[in-house]
Amino acid sequence: MCIGHIVRGGVVIVISTNILRTPSLAEPETIYSVINTVKEMVKFSNQGEVTLEVNPTILEKAHLRDFKSAGINRVSVGVQTLDSNALAVLGRDHTVKSALECVHDARVLFPGSVSVDLIFGFPGHSLSAWKRELQQLLQICDKHISLYQLTLERGTQLFKMIEKGLTKLPPEDEIVDMYKTAVQVLKENGFERYEVSNFAKEVRYSTHNLAYWEGKQYIGVGPGAHGRFVVQSNDGSLERHARIQTLEPDNWMWEIERFNHATRKIVKQTKIDILEELLALGMRICWGISHQRWNQRCPQLSLYDIFNSDIVSTYCSANLLKLDNRGLRATPEGMDVLDSIIPDLILLLHQALAR
Incomplete structure (x- = not known):
């Protein structure tokens, strides 16, 4: 189950219910309880998905x-x-x-x-x-x-x-x-x-899917659920974490009952982690990655600084990519072969950050 347009910081909440195989096997009363619990914890938009x-x-x-x-x-x-x-x-x-x-x-x-x-x-x-x-x-x-x-x-x-x-x-x-x-x-x-x-x-x-593709925050709750969101560290600084919950439903339930959470793995995302995800997922949408969205994550290196290269120029000449004042995006032809393009873009990102 995916709950979108949560208003606190624009975070999307994703309820993973592997324990039920698919969320619609739950009783409607259970779904009602989950939704209302979320609404009690966060400000919920009337237009929320x-x-x-x-x-x-x-x-x-x-x-x-x-x-x-x-x-x-x-x-x-x-x-x-x-x-x-x-x-x-x-x-x-x-x-x-x-x-x-x-x-x-x-x-x-x-x-x-x-x-x-x-x-x-x-x-x-x-x-x-x-x-x-x-x-x-x-x-x-x-x-x-x-x-x-x-x-x-x-x-x-x-x-x-x-x-x-x-x-x-x-x-x-x-x-x-x-x-x-x-x-x-x-x-x-x-x-x-x-x-x-x-x-x-x-x-x-799909609003909740756009949150993943555009590099926004989302909280995953349930067996095997993944989340990407910003938390405050012990020294008061803000860190973006990748969090994964326990996969096995029985173990997930046991951990919830004993510890009040079932987060199995917490990884502090490095700058390169965040940019790689933004690049790999953001290029999947037809409007790609805007300069504004990229600069929010990487203010010291613009899209032009990183991708104004012979490789990208070749892709642009072949009408597979566009790099212009709107940002970086794949053309319709480029979306057909995007999996073969993304590795080159990630390599250029690493090279630019290493300079």
């Missing part, structure tokens, strides 16, 4: 109205795919029918505030099937779509099957074509690619 990730099973679909009453005002529905066989391969416990019904019901309750998650590049997936799936999705989706290439998790049944050669992923070039096709199809249907994997109509961006 309160997003709940929903797995579109029949049970969770039935709770949508109760979740709205509990304070949820945006939902992200994990449709994943409209291929019944693929849902089984991916280990999902919902059906295509329940997914379509869940999206429909969510749009009635949360008009303009429903996001749909889709996965592509799974075993048996083809470009022609993907095109059909996108056209079907466009008939029922709302204002926001997130697309994710399948990531294999070590230890899962699917990982073991691929490792043993029992099934295989589509060829890499076909997966690339799937992504490019989706970008084009969604653009033709009025969706802006405002982030590498996220598309929105009518500027219906």
